Amino acid sequence: MSDDIKKQLGAVIDSYKEDLCQMSDEIFDLAEISGEEYKTSDILCSYLEKEGFAVERGTGLETAFRATWDNGSDGPVIGILVEYDALEKIGHACGHHLQGPAGIGAAIAVKNCLQDYPCRLVVYGTPAEETLGGKIIMLDKGYMKELDLAFMSHGSPNTSVDEKCMALENFVVTFHGVKSHAAISPEEGRSALDAALLSFHAIEMLREHVKDDTRMHYTIRNAGGPPNVVPDLTVAEYTLRSYSTKYLDEVVERFYNILKGAALMTGTTYEIQRDLPFKSKVVCHKVNDLLMANAAYENAPSIAPPRERTGSTDFGNVLYEVPGSCIRIAFTDKDAQPHSEAYLKAGKSDAAHNAIVYAAKIMADSICDVLVNPELLAQIKQEFEVAREKG
Template sequence: MKKETIKQAVAPYMAELTKMADRIYDLAEPGLEEVRSSAILTDYLEKKGFQIERGIAGLPTAFRAVYEQGKGGPSFGFLAEYDALKGIGHACGHHMQGPSVIGAALALRDLCKDQPYKIVIYGTPAEETVGGKIIMKEKGCFQDIDLALMMHAAPNTCVDVRCMALECFYVTFHGVEAHAAMSPHKGKSAFDAALLSFQGIEFMREHVLEDSRMHYTVLDAGGPSNIVPGTAKAEYTLRSYSTDYLEKVIVPRFQDIIKGACLMTGTTCETERSYPFQAKIPCLTLNDLIMENARKFEAPQLAGPREKTGSTDFGNVMYDVPGCCIRTAFVPEGTAAHSQEYLDAGKTERAHEAIRSGSEILAGTCIDMIERPELLKQIKEEFRKRKQEETAKI
């Protein structure tokens, strides 16, 4: 389909979409508290004829919106975040995501009236905190889509090939308090156990794959230095670009390090484990198709995939279905996310243009797959092979 046709389909909605984005920006609701932000998106979608389910997966601010044209066609999943950073506000651009994917969905609906397909928009809260998509996936969400698409504002227009799997542990060590000068022999230092665990991680670094990452910090050191610490708390974050490698190699070795630290100090511990973030299974066919559309719509500041990435709950979705997030430029190259510069740019004309650009690129990508069904078959086949390769690494 011609570029101008898709542009003309997005254009009539832009005033409403940017107004929504600006309202969500002003609300700046943090994860799991996005009550009004979620309502802004669902109320608008309901008025546009989408079937709405609110509060899905036990999350009051999560939602599912569906529009179906005929039967038996592809099911396009659009995912949107809308949580702000607590204490900062929308310094990661999440307020733009819902309006941008809605623009893509409406353009797709208006332009493709004869072919069968389904649009499923998932509102996914709390990406910055608990990872809402992880909880939603565990409750059965995302099983009704053939692929997952997102938009994220960024310093460049690009796609990512990968992200890191992540596991976070909170460990409380229990020892025995004693006077550090007069009766240290009666004490068992919980803080010593924490320090030994840190040393164990340092020695482990040399013997894992080079792209692994391990971080730790002390949450509670136990009190004044003249008392043998009876309690100490530490936080550990473990990462790898391979979910299987993280779960089958790094995590078991970390758990042995914690046990060993307790054994050496005569202490005990309690461990709390967070929701696991999985690594993306990349699909280069889909990435290429999206970037082809980014060039077609003359998106600004085009760039290749980022060499280094962190972790995202979108990885858990992309571990099960092909997916891609188009990052659309709205700040100067090199600008850091979660910064004042991101925050200041959130309601500018460039931010509004990033919303439009994301809508056009995602709509164009889906229309390509409707007009050329072999593309979706190629995407699914590549995903199947790459997942087999991922799970065969260990």
């Protein structure tokens, strides 16, 4: 039965391909950066409204939205999450312009072909992934927590899923010292720059005593002035990462002690600005397997094993709350990695347009499998709870 429905889903998506690709190209050309995706959000919302979805705009962020199709009250709540922010000064070199059209294509197909299966289908527009971590803000305001299952898509050099993503903590630290003349009265000064440099050195010492997957980065945003003046202000930025959220919490505590020690040794003080923390995802292999099975069913290009090592994403925070996964669809050369010029140049290619269709079909097929076989969702939830408990 599900194969017959999947053929119907695919036919619907194919019939919308021209609209979806045109939408993607328009979003690509707008290239609106994080938090400024007003026109892009309106394009997506207006299309969903035209297709019969109830759209709530401004869900936690001005450019976020929640589009719902209710098909009875007894079924699961299935989410499709889409991003649409571009990179500043580069444009859509991360492929986010493909996600909205792909998610809309999947949602329309499910709405048209699965009316015999009760569910609530929710398309969430999640802006500002590249900077603020828009999904984290939306979660904090109660959105997405109602989902029983969450899907996403993303462009990639290969068609695959992720095993892990890195938890991330970012800090901007302002050190305050005492300004003085570096030649005439250096003894009266207390160098804010020295405090920052000592913290950097301590992080280098810490590298030997953390787990292998820990990443620690730092830079100076404001050194404090010319060399003949003891600087009374220095601004430094630090990024800490690990594939385990729980372990990263331990590293953060050690980082706090580094700051205390650097300030104590230099007679300075400091202020910490802590950005929203990105969590590592709770991996649900049954969802990964479901997406990859449907990728094979749809003959998606360049199918590859799951990615063992990835960067950081606010989708990880969602996957600490609900089970789900992101299907990555091949549309670039193997050497065209996200955030590169080569990746950008592929953004309006035939392969990119085909990736929209593949992503839409794979997500729609996976939703079909879950709705037709309720026991599958029960198994997914069971695996998720066990994995989340382990952290």
